[in-house]
Amino acid sequence: MQQLIIYGCGGHGQEVAWIAERTEQFNVIGFFDDFYQSDTYLGYPVFQDFSSISKHNYFVVALGDIDTRKKVISTLIENGFDKFPSIVDPSAIISPTTIIEEGVVVFPKCVVSMNVKLKAFCNINVGSTISHRSIIGSYSNICPGVDICGDVSIEEDVFIGAGATIIDHICVGRGTSIGAGSVVMHNLIGNSLYIGVPARFKKELGGKQ
Ligand SMILES: CC(C)(COP(=O)(O)OP(=O)(O)OC[C@H]1O[C@@H](n2cnc3c(N)ncnc32)[C@H](O)[C@@H]1OP(=O)(O)O)[C@@H](O)C(=O)NCCC(=O)NCCS
Numbered sequence: 001m002q003q004l005i006i007y008g009c010g011g012h013g014q015e016v017a018w019i020a021e022r023t024e025q026f027n028v029i030g031f032f033d034d035f036y037q038s039d040t041y042l043g044y045p046v047f048q049d050f051s052s053i054s055k056h057n058y059f060v061v062a063l064g065d066i067d068t069r070k071k072v073i074s075t076l077i078e079n080g081f082d083k084f085p086s087i088v089d090p091s092a093i094i095s096p097t098t099i100i101e102e103g104v105v106v107f108p109k110c111v112v113s114m115n116v117k118l119k120a121f122c123n124i125n126v127g128s129t130i131s132h133r134s135i136i137g138s139y140s141n142i143c144p145g146v147d148i149c150g151d152v153s154i155e156e157d158v159f160i161g162a163g164a165t166i167i168d169h170i171c172v173g174r175g176t177s178i179g180a181g182s183v184v185m186h187n188l189i190g191n192s193l194y195i196g197v198p199a200r201f202k203k204e205l206g207g208k209q
Helices: 011-023 066-078
Strands: 002-007 026-032 044-047 058-061 192-195 200-204
Touching (some): 002 011, 011 026, 058 066
Parallel strands (some): 002 026, 026 044
């Protein structure tokens, strides 16, 4: 069993700990959170100092905010922690042709169909579906109940709010956010907010990188 530390004592962190335990592939040995005010979280020890952790341990960064997640991953790598497993809940249905890169978390009841690629450190939240040949970019956050149809390309750092639908053959540009419940019918440029049914441009967002 891999010895796993969950980075982030929050709601996301507690769900990821639960999923990791459900897989029976990981032994959750604790959380890491330098802002948390207690020695334990959910009965697990909370680490606040890298020097007390073996470099052989595995980390999952359980932070919803994309920019914060990226910064934390860089910090971990700078400190010599470079083992980021992908964690897939046992209730998820994953096609045998799916490619899952490091640091990905797939939450309960997701369905990931044929020839999908989940790029590093993206999150596929509860009950989302991803159809054939779609690509989910690195660090992107797919919130609960999102439906992504076939041949969709989601670039890096994209946030898709709960319950949104992306129809087939759509490209969503890097750093874009899509509001909860939106239905995306056209390609979306990067670094912008789109909301509604059909999803319409709302405003530009600051460049993520
Ligand atoms: C799209 C979103 C990011 C916008 O947040 P925001 O920039 O703070 O925008 P505001 O709340 O100020 O709303 C701006 C306007 O858009 C509207 N709006 C916001 N989100 C909307 C949505 N999802 N669908 C339709 N309209 C929406 C607001 O009613 C408001 O309209 P107004 O200008 O006529 O008053 C946010 O509303 C959203 O949908 N977040 C997703 C949350 C989610 O899925 N969480 C799951 C976490 S796991």
